[in-house]
Amino acid sequence: MKGLFIGFMILQIGIDLAHSVTAFPFVHYGMFSESFARPDSLEVFRVTVDGRTLRPEDLSPYRWDMVQTPLAAFEKQQRTRDFVFDKEKMQQGLRRAGLGALYDRLSPNLYNAGNFPPWYKIYLTGLLGHPIGVLDVSRGWYRWQEGRLQLIRQEPYIHL
Numbered sequence: 001m002k003g004l005f006i007g008f009m010i011l012q013i014g015i016d017l018a019h020s021v022t023a024f025p026f027v028h029y030g031m032f033s034e035s036f037a038r039p040d041s042l043e044v045f046r047v048t049v050d051g052r053t054l055r056p057e058d059l060s061p062y063r064w065d066m067v068q069t070p071l072a073a074f075e076k077q078q079r080t081r082d083f084v085f086d087k088e089k090m091q092q093g094l095r096r097a098g099l100g101a102l103y104d105r106l107s108p109n110l111y112n113a114g115n116f117p118p119w120y121k122i123y124l125t126g127l128l129g130h131p132i133g134v135l136d137v138s139r140g141w142y143r144w145q146e147g148r149l150q151l152i153r154q155e156p157y158i159h160l
Contacts (some may be wrong), residue, residue, distance in 0.1 A: 003026075007096045038144060039144075040143060040144070041141050041142060041143045041144075041152060042141070042142045042143075042144075042149065043075075043139060043140070043141055044139070044140045044141075044142060045068055045071040045072070045137055045138070045139055045140075045157065046137065046138045046139075046140055046154075047067055047068075047071075047124075047134050047135075047136075047137050048134075048135070048136040048137070049124065049128065049134075049135060049136070050133050050134055054067060057067055066127055067124070067127065070116075070120060070123065071120070071137065071157075074120075075139075076118045077112065082111055082112050087107070087111075088108050090103065091103050091107075091108075114142060117135075117160055118135075118160065120135070120158065121135045121160050130158065134159075134160070135158060135159070135160045136156070136158065137156075137157045137158040137159075138155060138156050138157055138160050139153075139154065139155055139157045140152075140153070140154040141153045141154070
């Protein structure tokens with residue numbers, strides 16, 4: 001049993017390092033030392049609850065992340081067809097290992113077919129601690145110009 005655990009850990013670290021993911025206790029040097037250029041544009045979600053726009057200064061940084069991160073993840077899920085590249089790699093790896101039948105059994109559970117907007121409204125209700133009547137989320141794109149962010153375009157994203 002101990003050998004199986006050690007083997008699994010070695011396999012996990014190898015997979016993580018091959019995909020350039022940090023594998024504890026190993027940390028990639030570039031993770032903390034690489035500088036990044038300022039992006040030419042930035043996508044921002046604006047969340048309005050019952051006519052009042054939520055602002056970062058109204059919440060702790062941790063809570064603000066809890067408001068914004070699900071929206072960014074949902075957007076990425078939509079853009080990448082539910083992170084399908086991970087499932088394709090998993091399928092290929094299991095088939096190569098002769099475990100294609102295992103993937104076929106698991107695959108229906110790997111697709112996230114939930115309805116995000118109603119879930120997000122319930123999630124925000126719990127996060128903010130009061131019922132939400134109307135939820136509006138819009139996406140805005142900003143560009144850095146003349147020393148400040150300028151709105152390029154804004155569009156509705158969720159309305160409940």
